[in-house]
Amino acid sequence: MTFHERYLVGCAALAVAALVTVPPAHAQAPTQPQDAALNAEAAQNDWPTYHGTYKSYHYSGLDQINAGNVKNLEVAWMHFPERATRGIQSTPLALDGVLYYSGSYSRIWALDGATGKTIWSYAPELDEELVSKQTHSPYNRGIAIGHGNLYVGTVDGRLIALDLKTGKPVWDTKLLDSKKMTVGFTGAPLVVKDKVIIGAQGGEWPHRGPIFGVEGKTGAKKWEFFTVAGTEEAMKTWGGDSWRTGGGGGWMPGTYDPENNAVWWGTANPAPLYDWAGSDWKKSGPRPGENLYTTSVIALDPDTGKLKFYHQELPHDAWDFDSSVGEFVMIDRGGKKLVVHANKGGHIFVYDRANAKIENVWQLVKNINFVKSIDPKTGELIGRRDLSEGKVDPPLCPAIAGGISWNSGAYSPKTGLFYRIGQEWCMELTVEKSTPVLEPMAQLNIGATFKFIPPPDGPARGHLSGRDPVTGAKKWEVTYKYPPLASVLATAGNLVFVPDAEGIVRAYNAETGEELWSRNNGMGHNAGIISYMAGGKQYIAVPAGWGSLVADEFVALYGEPFKSMSKNTGALVVFALRQ
C-alpha cells in the first residue's frame, strides 16, 4: 500500500469513526438545566423553568431585540396545537434551542426553536369521562424539565415523565384519586434537585390540597404535604371536622431558594369560598378558625416535604383571595434577602427570605374593601369585612377573579422595576349556607351567588404598572379597557411585553411605559410569554388562545369582542427580528 493509498484509507477510517462516534446534534443537547442557569437572575439562552429561573423574575437577559429595534419584530413561525379546549394557558420552556410547551389535555410538543419544526409530540391517554365532569379542566398551565425528563401533570391526577430527547414515557405516577376528588393537576411542576414537586388543584374543592414531592428518576412518591391541616398546629385551626373538606390546593408552581433549601409555594383559599359566620368566624360557621395553611405562603424542605416556615396572608380567608400566585420574586436589597409575592386580593407582600417575616405590604389595586388595610409591619388585616348569610352590602371589591390573577408579572434587575397586572372590578354577592358534597364525586363548594360589576371609581379595567417591588412606589402605569390575563415578560433589551385580552401583544419601554410595538394575534392571551436563543438568534414565544375561567367572565362583563372570540383554539406565536 502506497503512502497515498494509506492516506486515503486512513481518511476513510477517520470519517467512518466520526460517523459512528458523533451523535446527532439533538443527542448532544443538554437534558438538564444547569444549576447556574436556574439560580441566575436572568434567563439567558434558555428558559429552563416556569418562572424563568428560581429568582422568578420572568426576565430574559437577551438584548438582541431591544427598545431600538423592536419595531422590526415580526412572526418567525407558528404552531397550532390540536384540541386547544379553553385555549392555551401554559408557559413554554426552552433548552438548547428546542422549545417545549403543553396544551389542553396535557399534550406536549418539542419544536425546533428556530423553525418550529416538530421534533416530537406526546398526547397522554386521559380518563375522558372524568375530564367531562371537571370544572377546572382540561387546560394545562406548564411543564418542567430535569433529570433528562420533561414532566407534566394531568387533570386525572397523574404526573408523567417523558424522555426529553424522544418524548417517550419514562414513568407515569398516579398521585391523586381524581375520580373521588374530581380535581387533578393543571399547574406546572417544579424540579428541585432530585425531586419533581407539583401541587393539586382545589380551593373551592373539598379536599386537603396536597403538594407532592416525587423522585425524578423513578417516579416514586417521596412525600406529600397537606396544605390543609398538614401539621398538628394547623389542625387546631380548623373547628370540628372542617379540615377534612378544607380546599387549599397549591395549584400553581412556586420556586426554590437554594440558600435556605426552601421551596416557596402559594396555597389556595379554604372551602367553602364564602363563610357565613361573620365576625364570629373563629368559633362558628363552616370552617371555624384561621384555617392553616390555606391562603398562605409556605416554605417546604424539598428533601422531606416538611414545613420550614410560613405566613398566612389572609387568616380565615372569607373572600377567595388566595395566595396561589406562584411567582416569588427574590430580591437582595440593602443587605436584606427578600421575597416579593402577589396576593389575589390585590396586595403585594414582601418577606424576609429566611423566615417569611413581613418586611412590607403594599397595595397594587385601587378598589379593595374586603379589608381597610394590611399592616405593612406585621401583615395583620385591619378592618376585615367578615360576611354573614345574605346579601353583602356594599358590594365586595375586588371581584372573585381577584385584584391580581394567577399569571405572573416580571421584574427587571436592570430597571429595578416590578411589572404587574392589576384588575379593578367588584361584585354583588349573596352568601348562602352550604354543605360539602363528597359523593359520588366531590363538587364545588362556593357558598354564594355573585355578579361582577364595575368598581366605584370607574369602569371595570386592568392596568400594568412599573413599580419598586419593595416599596410599591410607582414609576409608570398603563391602563387597559380589559384586564390582560397573561404573564408579563421583561428583557435586558429594555422591554416589557404584555400579551393582552383582546389578542394584541404589546412591547413597552421598560423605563417609561411608552408603547413601542404591537401585533394582533387574533385571540386573547391566557398563557405565559418567554424569550430564548436558537441558532444565535433571539426569539419571543407567546401562546395565544382564550378560555380560562376568568376569561369566560369577560362576555358578561364586556360583551364584544369577547362574545365573538373563539375560545377552543390557539396558536403558539414566535417572533424574531426581520432579517
Place this chain on the structure above:
Amino acid sequence: MRISLVTVASLAIIWPWLSTAAFAQQSTPAGSTSPPAQAEASPNGIDGRKMFSSTCGFCHQDGGRHAGRGPKLSKSEKSDEYIVERIRKGKTGSMPAYGAVFNEAQIGALLAYIRGLDD
C-alpha cells in the same frame, strides 16, 4: 315542553327524604334520555337554591339571573329537556357533565329552581 304537575307534586312529596342523604346516592347513568321531574318553583324542603349556589353559581351569576361564565338562566327559552340534558352531559370546554354526579331528583330540583327564577 314542560313536565306534568303530577310529577312535580310527586317530587315535592319525596324530597324531604332525599335532602342531604340524596347527595350520596348514585344517579342514573349519563346518557339517559328520560327527563326528571320539574316544578314551577322549588317546593318546600327542596334545596335546589343551595345546590345551585354551591355549584352552579360559580358560572351562572346572580343565582342564574345574569350571564357570567355561563349563560343567564332565568326566563330561559330553552326546553326542560334541553336544560336537563345540558346538566347531565355538560359541554366540552364550558360546562361539566353532572349526569353521574347529581341524581334525577337533584337535577329536578335544579330545574325547578331555574324555572322559578325571576329576572
